[in-house]
Amino acid sequence: MEKHSIIIYIIATVIVTNLIRIVPVTLIRKRINNQYIRSFLYYVPYVTLAVMTFPAIIDATDSPLAGALAFAIGIIGAWYGLGLIWEALLCCVIVLLTGTLL
Secondary structure, three states: OOHHHHHHHHHHHHHHHHHHHHHHHHHOOOOOOOHHHHHHHHHHHHHHHHHHHHHHHHHOOOOHHHHHHHHHHHHHHHHOOOOHHHHHHHHHHHHHHHHHHO
8 A cells, every 4th residue: 555545544534533523513502402312412422332342242252152142141130230340250251151061
């Protein structure tokens, strides 16, 4: 790849990244009162994190089944208020057991 192309790609990335951050600040000056838009903006970071994390959970193990099972058990543990350390420990044990049994 040419050095010239890389510089163009970097400049394009900088422009797009800054536009995403600057345009909303410049166009929206007053408080957003629409309940739908406010709830949408509230959940955007959580959805983005979930979309980036979910494939990594499945692909992090030798078997996708082990990752999916640990994910499901993790959701159940979180639903019942299991703490973060216990949740991580439980998911690791599930992956270990599933990996040895399969």
